[in-house]
Amino acid sequence: MTEQARAGRTGAGEAVIERAARLLAAFTADHRQLSLAELSRRSGIPRSSALRLARKLVDVGALERRSDGAFVVGLRLLEVATLAPRGHGLRAVAMPYMEDLFAVTRQHVLLAVRDGDDALLVERLSAHGAMPVQYRVGGRLPLTSTGVGLVLLAHAPADVQERTIEEFVPSADTEIRSPAELRRTLAEVRRGGFARGRQSEPWSVSTVAAPVRAPDGAVVAALSVVVPTGGPDLGTYVHVVQTTALAVTRELNYSSVAADRTPT
Amino acid sequence: MTEQARAGRTGAGEAVIERAARLLAAFTADHRQLSLAELSRRSGIPRSSALRLARKLVDVGALERRSDGAFVVGLRLLEVATLAPRGHGLRAVAMPYMEDLFAVTRQHVLLAVRDGDDALLVERLSAHGAMPVQYRVGGRLPLTSTGVGLVLLAHAPADVQERTIEEFVPSADTEIRSPAELRRTLAEVRRGGFARGRQSEPWSVSTVAAPVRAPDGAVVAALSVVVPTGGPDLGTYVHVVQTTALAVTRELNYSSVAADRTPT
DNA sequence: ATCAGCTGTGCCGCTGAGTGGAACACGAAT
DNA sequence: ATTCGTGTTCCACTCAGCGGCACAGCTGAT
Numbered sequence: 353m354t355e356q357a358r359a360g361r362t363g364a365g366e367a368v369i370e371r372a373a374r375l376l377a378a379f380t381a382d383h384r385q386l387s388l389a390e391l392s393r394r395s396g397i398p399r400s401s402a403l404r405l406a407r408k409l410v411d412v413g414a415l416e417r418r419s420d421g422a423f424v425v426g427l428r429l430l431e432v433a434t435l436a437p438r439g440h441g442l443r444a445v446a447m448p449y450m451e452d453l454f455a456v457t458r459q460h461v462l463l464a465v466r467d468g469d470d471a472l473l474v475e476r477l478s479a480h481g482a483m484p485v486q487y488r489v490g491g492r493l494p495l496t497s498t499g500v501g502l503v504l505l506a507h508a509p510a511d512v513q514e515r516t517i518e519e520f521v522p523s524a525d526t527e528i529r530s531p532a533e534l535r536r537t538l539a540e541v542r543r544g545g546f547a548r549g550r551q552s553e554p555w556s557v558s559t560v561a562a563p564v565r566a567p568d569g570a571v572v573a574a575l576s577v578v579v580p581t582g583g584p585d586l587g588t589y590v591h592v593v594q595t596t597a598l599a600v601t602r603e604l605n606y607s608s609v610a611a612d613r614t615p616t
Numbered sequence: 617m618t619e620q621a622r623a624g625r626t627g628a629g630e631a632v633i634e635r636a637a638r639l640l641a642a643f644t645a646d647h648r649q650l651s652l653a654e655l656s657r658r659s660g661i662p663r664s665s666a667l668r669l670a671r672k673l674v675d676v677g678a679l680e681r682r683s684d685g686a687f688v689v690g691l692r693l694l695e696v697a698t699l700a701p702r703g704h705g706l707r708a709v710a711m712p713y714m715e716d717l718f719a720v721t722r723q724h725v726l727l728a729v730r731d732g733d734d735a736l737l738v739e740r741l742s743a744h745g746a747m748p749v750q751y752r753v754g755g756r757l758p759l760t761s762t763g764v765g766l767v768l769l770a771h772a773p774a775d776v777q778e779r780t781i782e783e784f785v786p787s788a789d790t791e792i793r794s795p796a797e798l799r800r801t802l803a804e805v806r807r808g809g810f811a812r813g814r815q816s817e818p819w820s821v822s823t824v825a826a827p828v829r830a831p832d833g834a835v836v837a838a839l840s841v842v843v844p845t846g847g848p849d850l851g852t853y854v855h856v857v858q859t860t861a862l863a864v865t866r867e868l869n870y871s872s873v874a875a876d877r878t879p880t
Numbered sequence: 881a882t883c884a885g886c887t888g889t890g891c892c893g894c895t896g897a898g899t900g901g902a903a904c905a906c907g908a909a910t
Numbered sequence: 911a912t913t914c915g916t917g918t919t920c921c922a923c924t925c926a927g928c929g930g931c932a933c934a935g936c937t938g939a940t
Contacts, residue, residue, distance in 0.1 A: 367926075368632040368898075369669070373676040379699045388917060398900050403918075405633070405898095412637040416702075421917070425700040427731045430738070433697035434754025435643045436689040438680075444752070448744040455719060467691045474694070480712040488708070490698025631897075632927075652888060662929050667889070669927095685888070 368405075371397055375405055376414065376425070381488060385422040438465050442573055443475045446564070446600045450477055453577065453596045457589065460485055460578035462559075464493060464500040466508055469516060471501045474573070483555045483580055496534060497526040499549030499561030500574035506541040507563060507571035513538070525551055546590055549576075556581040560589045562597035567605045575600065632669075635661055639669055640678065640689070645752060649686040702729050706837055707739045710828070710864045714741055717841065717860045721853065724749055724842035726823075728757060728764040730772055733780060735765045738837070747819045747844055760798060761790040763813030763825030764838035770805040771827060771835035777802070789815055810854055813840075820845040824853045826861035831869045839864065 378386060378394035386394065392402040406423055409415040413428025434440040446463055454461045454477040463475040471493040478485065487493050495505040495516055505516060517538075520531045527550055528534050541547040549559040561576030575597045577589050642650060642658040650658065656666040670687055673679040677692025698704040710727055718725045718741040727739040734756040742749065751757055759769040759780055769780060781802075784795045791814055792798050805811040813823040825840035839861045841853050 367672060369636055369672040369676060372633055372636070373678070376696050379696065381699065384699050384701055384705065389915075399917080400900055400902095400919090401898080408631060408633040412633060414637070425696060425703075427700055427703055427729070427736055429693060429697040430700055430703040431736065431754050431756075432640050432643065432689060433693040434752070435645065435648050436691055436694055437648055439689075439691055439694040440753060441648065448742060451718070451741065451743070454715070465691070472691055472695065477715065478712060479715070488698070489704060490695050492695075653886080663888080664890090664929055664931090665927080 371395070371401075372405060372409060372414075375402065375409065379425055381491065385418065385424045387422055391423055438572070439474055442564075445603045446573070446575070447475065449596050449599045449603070450475065450575070453575075453592060454479075457577055457579075457592065458482075459589075462487075462500055462561075462576045462578060463564075463573060464498075464504065464576075465573045466495070466504040466512075467492075469495065469512060471495055471498065471504050471574070473500075483557070485557070485578055486551070494525075496520055496528070497523065497549065497551065499547050499559035499576040499578075502537065502541055502547040502549060503561045503563050503574035503576075504571070506538040506547070546594055547574075548586060550581070558586050560586055560593045562594045564597050564604070565601045572604075573600075635659070635665075636669060636673060636678075639666065639673065643689050645755065649682065649688045651686055655687055702836065703738055706828075706868075709867045710837070710839070711739065713860050713863045713867070714739065714839070717839075717856060718743075721841055721843075721856065722746075723853075726751075726764055726825075726840045726842060727828075727837060728762075728768065728840075729837045730759070730768040730776075731756075733759065733776060735759055735762065735768050735838070747821070749821070749842055750815070758789075760784055760792070761787065761813065761815065763811050763823035763840040763842075766801065766805050766811035766813060767825045767827050767838035767840075768835070770802040770811070810858055811838075812850060814845070822850050824850060824857045826858045828861050828868070829865045836868075837864075 374395040374397065375391060378391055383390070383394070388399065388403055388406065391397075391406060392399045395402060397405070406415060410417050410423075410426070413426045413431075416424045416426040418424060442465065443463060450461045450463060458479050460479075460482055461475075461477040462473060464471040464473050466472070473487050473489050473491050473493060476485070476487070476489050487498075493501050495501040495508070505513060508516075517531050517534055520528075520534050522529045528537055537547075546560060546562045549561065551557050551559070557578050558581045559576050559578045561574050563571040564573040564575055566572045575593060577593055579586070579589065638659040638661065639655060642655055647654070647658070652663065652667055652670065655661075655670060656663045659666060661669070670679060674681050674687075674690070677690045677695075680688045680690040682688060706729065707727060714725045714727060722743050724743075724746055725739075725741040726737060728735040728737050730736070735758070737751050737753050737755050737757060740749070740751070740753050751762075757765050759765040759772070769777060772780075781795050781798055784792075784798050786793045792801055801811075810824060810826045813825065815821050815823070821842050822845050823840050823842045825838050827835040828837040828839055830836045839857060841857055843850070843853065
């Protein structure tokens with residue numbers, strides 16, 4: 353029964369907001385529109401309840417409903433989300449510099465922040481021709497394999513680092529083969545002020561990432577370029593990425609709007 | 617008492633989701649962080665209730681709490697918001713082309729969709745040096761003065777057009793001086809396939825905007841450049857903007873992900 | 881030192897908003 | 911015809927949410 357009870361059983365009734373969040377969480381990159389039935393199934397909320405809640409979410413603008421009845425994430429959410437200091441706030445000041453970096457290199461340019469035990473991709477610039485990257489804006493990246501991830505992890509609070517290092521399991525995605533090696537890599541990242549990443553999964557790419565700091569010196573974001581392996585030597589990019597990250601850091605001092613360390 | 621009752625009186629109790637939305641709506645561009653007291657005041661929700669709700673929103677990731685107690689919009693919202701087809705979905709396919717337009721012109725490039733009786737700015741590219749624009753990503757623009765606004769209005773459902781035209785009052789922001797003239801302008805926009813806008817408010821700028829269409833021909837977005845008045849003749853930009861908008865339109869045919877008319 | 885006013889927070893009895901099962905109408909596949 | 915899935919409305923039960931109140935801490939003015 354404990355099993356049953358947890359899975360939204362009758363009479364129970366659990367925090368409304370939590371359920372609303374579950375409904376929103378039912379949407380993913382490859383499920384951007386959901387029928388009521390899907391919505392109910394994926395969220396584990398009974399049909400009638402799901403309908404009532406979803407409708408309220410529509411009223412509020414968090415969802416929209418298509419003419420065919422399908423539910424879709426609404427624009428209102430975008431409107432509010434852009435007010436997140438660590439999200440669009442940061443992005444707003446970083447964008448022009450990322451743009452420059454992009455113009456010069458014509459490679460993918462990434463901006464990410466840490467959220468819990470993941471990195472969250474805040475912005476990505478890509479040329480059309482460019483080989484596809486695995487990650488989309490708003491998506492999550494592992495802290496242990498990507499360039500931005502390593503930078504963020506290297507400057508994360510001790511507990512996050514320890515936890516991540518302990519739980520680390522080598523994957524095909526990374527060259528790092530053991531927790532010990534990861535620890536060594538992180539130290540190197542801190543010393544050098546930048547990180548290299550490598551990925552073979554969908555396409556073979558290499559990345560260089562550098563930290564963006566708040567006025568008080570805390571690392572609040574990471575910035576990187578992603579280049580196809582086999583192009584010009586990676587070293588070529590280290591300086592550009594670092595100076596760009598520094599430019600953003602400097603700009604953060606003037607526009608105090610976005611500067612804050614993670615609350616966790 | 618009706619007055620009193622409406623304003624969050626005792627016992628009343630109104631839909632939880634609506635209140636949550638009110639809490640989120642308390643955040644604006646120049647109020648990106650709020651203390652509990654402010655939050656309570658701006659949303660009209662009693663302190664104790666506001667605290668309880670806000671905490672739940674924090675649990676869910678919609679808000680974050682700073683070490684000093686201030687509330688801030690959370691990253692989780694960004695994560696979900698990026699799944700909005702008419703928001704980031706559209707943006708994702710448009711970006712590379714906007715990027716090109718930006719690279720060539722080095723002027724502000726705007727992408728907006730219509731939401732109700734406003735335009736909502738989905739993306740903006742800006743060079744650092746560029747003179748500031750009034751509008752930020754995620755912000756709302758009037759349909760009657762801006763270039764993108766005119767394009768969106770010109771192709772909006774009849775009822776929206778009529779309502780907007782009737783309620784139109786000439787402002788310093790626009791050259792259009794009467795409802796009749798607005799109506800004529802819109803016809804011109806439809807015929808010509810682009811709109812010009814002018815603005816004198818903070819800085820004197822001119823804009824050229826063109827429609828982006830869904831596979832079924834419906835106009836789903838508008839794309840524009842914003843240039844300082846007095847630069848090269850506006851005519852210079854008409855073709856570039858139009859072809860860029862067409863390129864995005866074409867791309868929408870392949871990635872069906874973002875193509876849909878507004879649900880209203 | 882004392883006060884007044886502001887905060888954020890915890891407590892707790894009352895009650896109506898939220899709950900989900902049941903029953904419905906519709907369409908499509910069997 | 912029958913079965914399945916869908917979106918939808920209805921409604922009686924009840925627990926989650928409500929907000930007034932009290933308390934503690936931190937200002938600054940007296």
